[in-house]
């Protein structure tokens with residue numbers, strides 16, 4: 442879809458609104474202006490949540506070649522220390538910051554992103570357990586920041602032939618066949634609509650959830666192929682102000698992956714809770730007394746022996762009961778697909794590795 446075409450579509454939308462008798466009393470920015478506001482630069486994306494969204498991923502300009510998933514050269518690929526559990530999918534990530542603007546860096550907590558920053562996350566599902574390179578393209582998701590720390594989301598669902606992806610008009614579930622050694626398994630996948638994004642990408646957590654010092658503090662290839670700490674790479678490219686200092690890197694927090702045996706069990710378990718739960722479970726966030734954020738010291742997280750609001754009929758339930766996984770509500774909420782499951786949406790299967798990690802940690806705690 443060309444820009445002119447988009448503008449025609451938004452005019453058509455306006456005409457329909459007038460046709461339905463919408464009162465013309467809005468004296469602020471007219472809806473046609475805000476709907477046609479596009480980001481500056483190479484990407485064909487709306488600058489605000491009312492803007493017109495291209496119907497096809499190919500029209501956004503994010504990838505210059507959809508077959509090879511080659512990103513536009515203005516995008517920077519990045520990776521994070523600990524991924525959110527997404528039903529076994531593999532993910533790739535890119536960022537674009539408007540020219541001349543930068544992200545406000547801080548060694549801890551959330552960074553502040555300039556309006557018009559674009560973050561892209563692409564999901565593939567491995568569909569043959571004996572051949573990890575065999576994958577099915579599922580989704581490409583986009584988060585765009587607005588002024589004031591709010592974000593909005595857009596998602597595209599890949600077509601079965603993998604040639605292009607369509608804007609997701611309403612959320613849906615689909616069964617994905619996966620070849621296992623003992624036959625074909627079926628995996629459920631939830632394709633979220635733009636409304637769903639905002640249940641997790643909340644402004645209380647800064648809107649952008651996985652771009653922080655503790656997540657990016659690791660080595661990743663630069664565009665010219667050097668392996669370097671991403672915080673330095675982003676600083677060199679002018680994306681971070683103030684620039685992270687090389688000599689301070691070792692003092693910055695760094696999340697620990699579940700399988701990283703060089704880190705303590707406690708670090709790994711608390712990293713898991715930070716990434717999977719901490720954007721909702723923090724002060725003034727979701728119901729519950731605990732703070733799942735990694736940078737809150739364990740003694741202040743209200744996790745171990747922490748009081749619970751809803752005990753799920755468990756005797757002496759605690760947020761975490763040392764040495765007792767069956768009374769530890771955190772584990773009971775992760776190790777289930779029932780109505781009480783956590784996170785409450787966009788999770789269709791149990792993260793066996795995550796459950797094992799938390800169980801091991803709980804069993805190691807002194808009562």
Ligand code: HEC
Pocket residue numbers: 521523524525526534560561562582583584593594595596633634635637638639640641642648649650651652716717720784786787
């Ligand atoms: C169940 C919670 C949840 C939902 C729903 C969700 N996300 Fe996310 N998303 C996350 C978490 C947690 C991260 C950071 C960790 C990661 O990337 O693995 C993230 C990261 C991202 C990123 C990378 C930038 C960032 O914030 O770190 C993009 C882009 C993204 N999500 C887009 C979307 C879009 C678009 C939707 C809706 C269609 C959506 N997400 C729905 C939890 C969610």
Ligand code: HEC
Pocket residue numbers: 640641714717718719720721722727728729730748749750751752760770771772774775781783784785786
């Ligand atoms: C999208 C926001 C969101 C995310 C992400 C999320 N939760 Fe929750 N959580 C809620 C809401 C809302 C409730 C209250 C409703 C309910 O109890 O089901 C809740 C309730 C809970 C409770 C009950 C608290 C009490 O004292 O009774 C526990 C325990 C819990 N969550 C654990 C987790 C864990 C562990 C994770 C990460 C794996 C997680 N949650 C991720 C929103 C979230």
